[in-house]
Amino acid sequence: MDVVREIENVPKGPGDKPKETVVVADSGELKLELEVDETGKQEGEPPAKKPTTGTETGAKETTTAAAKETEEQYQMLSSPLHYLxxxxxxVVVPVTAFVLLGGMRVVRRALGRDIKGKGRERDSRSRGRYGRLADDEEK
Incomplete structure (x- = not known):
């Protein structure tokens, strides 16, 4: 997180881009220019201590207690209510609107038969032709 903060604190130019290019070392840390003493030595931070394994019960309890205190509580980014x-x-609102506004009638017309298989089958041969009915016969 320190690397991110260091990058954020770099002087920026137009478009929120750094004025100078930021170089990140292979280890993932920034190459920082350290201050030089009067003797010519650079002052650096002391190396981090190695983590304890906690072989003793007293040490184990203190490390777990410290870990619990420092552990951040993560919040869920999304809850099941959001998915619902x-x-x-x-899904539900558009399908309901489709059915209520007569969309199933359009589907039945396009398919030619309704869901139960009733109705006449429509194909390209029967379209546009007029068939005589019993009432149309000449007397």
């Missing part, structure tokens, strides 16, 4: 809301808005 998305389902309602994008």
């Amino acid at each position: 809301l998305v389902l309602l808005v994008f």
Whole structure:
């Protein structure tokens, strides 16, 4: 996180781009220019201590207690309620509107038969032709 903060604190130019190119070392840390003493030595931070394994019970309890205190509580980014809301808005409401506004009638017309198989089958041969009915016969 320190690397991110260091990059954020670099002077920026137009478009929120750094004025100078930021170089990240292979280890993932920034190459920082350290201050030089009067003797010519650079002052650096002391190396980090190695983590303890906690072989003793007293040490184990203190490390777990410290870990619990420093552990951040992560919040869920999304809850199941959000998924239910998305389902309602994008699936249930449009399907209901389609059915209520007569969309099934359009589907039946396009398919030619209804769901139970009733109705006459429509094909390209029967379209546009007039068939005589019993009432049309000449007397």
